[in-house]
Amino acid sequence: MVDRSQRPPQRDKALAGAVGRAARPGDAGGPASIVFVNLVLQPLRRPLRSFGSRRTWLESADLVVNLVVGACFATATAAALLIVLATSWVLGVGVMCRAGALWLSGQMARFERWRLQRLGGVRVEPRRLPEPGPLASRRERQLAWGRASWLWSLPAYQLARLPLAAAAAFVAVGWAWGTVVCFVLAGQPKGPTLLLAWNVGPLALGAPGTVGLVVAGAAGALLWPALAGAAMALDAGLARRLLGPSRGSELAAQVSRLSDARSLAVESAEAERRRIERDLHDGLQPQLVSLALELGLARARNDQGSRAIGPMLERAHEEAKRAVEDLRNLVRGIHPSVLDERGVDAALSALVASCPVPVAVDVAVQRRLGPALEATAYFVVAEAVTNITKHAGAQRATVAISEQDGALKVVVTDDGRGGARLSPGGGLAGLAARVASIDGTFALSSPEGGPTRIEAVLPCEW
Amino acid sequence: MRVVIADDSVLLREGIARLLAEGGIEVAARVGDAKSLLDAVEVERPDLAVVDVRMPPGHRDEGLRAAIEIRRRWPAVALLVLSQFVEERYAAELLSAETTGVGYLLKDRVADVAEFLDAVEQVAGGGTVIDPDVVRQLLARTRKSGPLARLTAREKEVLSLMAEGCSNSAIAERLVVSAGAVEKHVSNIFMKLDLPADDERHQRRVMAVVHYLNS
Numbered sequence: 001m002v003d004r005s006q007r008p009p010q011r012d013k014a015l016a017g018a019v020g021r022a023a024r025p026g027d028a029g030g031p032a033s034i035v036f037v038n039l040v041l042q043p044l045r046r047p048l049r050s051f052g053s054r055r056t057w058l059e060s061a062d063l064v065v066n067l068v069v070g071a072c073f074a075t076a077t078a079a080a081l082l083i084v085l086a087t088s089w090v091l092g093v094g095v096m097c098r099a100g101a102l103w104l105s106g107q108m109a110r111f112e113r114w115r116l117q118r119l120g121g122v123r124v125e126p127r128r129l130p131e132p133g134p135l136a137s138r139r140e141r142q143l144a145w146g147r148a149s150w151l152w153s154l155p156a157y158q159l160a161r162l163p164l165a166a167a168a169a170f171v172a173v174g175w176a177w178g179t180v181v182c183f184v185l186a187g188q189p190k191g192p193t194l195l196l197a198w199n200v201g202p203l204a205l206g207a208p209g210t211v212g213l214v215v216a217g218a219a220g221a222l223l224w225p226a227l228a229g230a231a232m233a234l235d236a237g238l239a240r241r242l243l244g245p246s247r248g249s250e251l252a253a254q255v256s257r258l259s260d261a262r263s264l265a266v267e268s269a270e271a272e273r274r275r276i277e278r279d280l281h282d283g284l285q286p287q288l289v290s291l292a293l294e295l296g297l298a299r300a301r302n303d304q305g306s307r308a309i310g311p312m313l314e315r316a317h318e319e320a321k322r323a324v325e326d327l328r329n330l331v332r333g334i335h336p337s338v339l340d341e342r343g344v345d346a347a348l349s350a351l352v353a354s355c356p357v358p359v360a361v362d363v364a365v366q367r368r369l370g371p372a373l374e375a376t377a378y379f380v381v382a383e384a385v386t387n388i389t390k391h392a393g394a395q396r397a398t399v400a401i402s403e404q405d406g407a408l409k410v411v412v413t414d415d416g417r418g419g420a421r422l423s424p425g426g427g428l429a430g431l432a433a434r435v436a437s438i439d440g441t442f443a444l445s446s447p448e449g450g451p452t453r454i455e456a457v458l459p460c461e462w
Numbered sequence: 463m464r465v466v467i468a469d470d471s472v473l474l475r476e477g478i479a480r481l482l483a484e485g486g487i488e489v490a491a492r493v494g495d496a497k498s499l500l501d502a503v504e505v506e507r508p509d510l511a512v513v514d515v516r517m518p519p520g521h522r523d524e525g526l527r528a529a530i531e532i533r534r535r536w537p538a539v540a541l542l543v544l545s546q547f548v549e550e551r552y553a554a555e556l557l558s559a560e561t562t563g564v565g566y567l568l569k570d571r572v573a574d575v576a577e578f579l580d581a582v583e584q585v586a587g588g589g590t591v592i593d594p595d596v597v598r599q600l601l602a603r604t605r606k607s608g609p610l611a612r613l614t615a616r617e618k619e620v621l622s623l624m625a626e627g628c629s630n631s632a633i634a635e636r637l638v639v640s641a642g643a644v645e646k647h648v649s650n651i652f653m654k655l656d657l658p659a660d661d662e663r664h665q666r667r668v669m670a671v672v673h674y675l676n677s
Contacts, residue, residue, distance in 0.1 A: 278521065281516070281546060282470075282471070282521070285546055285569075286469075286471035286473055286474045287473060289474060289477075289546075289569050289570055289572060289573065290471075290473040290474050290477045292570065292572070292573030293474075293477040293478070293481060293572045293573050293575075294477065295573070296481075296572070296573040296574055296575040297480065297481060297484060297575055299575070300484070300575040300576060319473070
């Protein structure tokens with residue numbers, strides 16, 4: 001079990017990412033050397049160490065990659081934006097194009113984040129992409145992209161980044177060229193001075209000039225990592241600002257998640273009521289009517305006084321007992337009271353006992369978790385077990401409930417024939433809605449031929 | 463008399479079949495959904511179909527729609543529609559085309575064997591049986607205009623007993639009044655509901671209810 005308080009808060013993690021790799025503190029030495037180390041060696045250490053290091057190479061490579069990718073992506077973005085502008089007045093098409101352009105920007109942003117991570121070691125948290133509810137149709141998913149206004153910063157990044165990348169590349173080329181020139185000239189203190197194949201005429205550099213050129217060249221070379229690093233930092237800063245999470249996007253995402261959760265909560269409550277109505281209507285009511293009918297027949301015969309009513313009473317008795325049992329199961333299905341009194345583990349015992357398929361239950365959570373969470377966890381298992389009983393044709397099934405990272409994880413598997421689907425109005429879809437209503441996630445994997453795996457992750461606090 | 467029973471609950475289907483057998487009625491077919499009901503009626507051409515409103519596949523009003531279809535295609539087949547809930551709208555739909563040989567009863571009524579068999583006989587004989595609950599629902603709705611608003615409370619009472627299929631003498635007994643008083647109420651009802659006086663007597667009684675259903 002992981003205690004919530006032991007985890008570093010999300011904010012700190014983001015902050016650490018924003019800072020990137022912090023310089024390691026210098027090694028401590030004797031009192032006399034401290035001044036020398038701190039004042040002279042320490043500032044030199046980083047450039048010295050990082051010159052020719054893997055990081056410098058990656059950052060230098062990024063100068064090129066950034067420019068090339070920037071040119072391609074900026075072109076694509078400009079084209080996409082032009083199409084959006086051109087179609088914006090066409091009803092329907094405009095919406096689709098806007099969604100498509102933003103989707104494309106999202107994909108490019110994914111690449112950028114990957115590039116920054118691989119070449120710069122900089123982690124940029126993603127800006128929240130639209131998350132339609134679990135039951136959203138394909139079209140709804142597509143259109144969600146067009147409605148997320150905070151996504152417009154993604155194409156903006158592509159357009160702003162290209163001049164930045166070009167400027168960085170320009171400065172870097174100039175820098176490298178200058179450094180090389182310093183060394184080339186310093187190597188020819190006398191005579192005709194050739195700069196590569198170009199005769200720049202006799203330059204009388206003399207010793208001080210030569211030393212100056214060497215120092216300048218060395219400084220240029222040593223400061224190259226700083227230059228590459230600065231270019232990377234600039235790009236990372238821009239990316240973090242435009243590709244990273246924004247307050248607006250976070251809030252918008254939260255609002256849309258909450259409103260989804262609310263409507264799903266209403267829907268799932270409604271579906272639950274319909275289920276109860278159906279169970280009562282199709283199960284119990286006919287039984288009681290039939291019982292009344294049986295007794296009515298017996299009474300009619302009894303009134304006639306001639307024929308035996310034994311078999312009828314027997315049937316009525318059987319039906320009454322069956323109705324009592326069904327009522328018990330039905331009530332239990334609505335909400336088992338042991339769930340409130342003893343928790344999920346206790347409630348599951350009776351549930352799996354009623355399943356003809358052997359179910360191995362492993363509940364690794366000892367503490368109580370609050371009624372809504374426990375009820376949801378219970379019904380995930382209950383619906384899954386019902387499905388296994390009815391459709392799976394399984395030999396065995398497992399139920400595992402554990403607590404991970406402040407969330408309750410419920411996993412139900414079976415070795416049946418698979419092919420389970422989230423069809424609207426079905427039990428599994430109702431379950432997905434119910435899980436989403438408490439901000440949880442629901443995943444179903446059920447290939448034809450099995451096995452089937454249902455996983456629900458329910459946040460302990462929502 | 464030959465009967466087809468359509469109910470998706472096997473338990474009830476068998477129960478009703480035994481009940482009918484008890485009353486000496488032949489059960490020609492027992493089916494569990496609307497489509498097989500239509501097939502069975504086509505093959506068997508029964509005198510009466512006992513139909514549950516809610517049946518597979520949709521578990522909504524498939525039975526009711528099948529009953530209306532039967533009425534359209536085979537008008538000679540009498541219909542007794544059973545429902546776990548009585549809804550005046552369903553009754554109105556059922557009775558909108560033709561009112562002879564139609565019944566609409568709460569399913570619970572099967573428990574009163576004699577009355578149920580009575581209703582079956584009545585419907586099969588071309589009569590109309592409407593569950594008292596339907597009438598109660600109709601009377602419960604206060605409408606400012608319409609023929610029913612013109613009835614007095616006592617007349618409404620008499621009307622609901624008429625709909626249950628009570629004869630004048632039975633109504634007099636239930637309301638503890640003289641047969642003559644009931645007679646007067648009944649003719650008042652017919653008059654207020656603008657029912658033609660030359661209809662068959664039995665037919666007129668039911669028409670009094672049906673009239674309102676279709677208004």
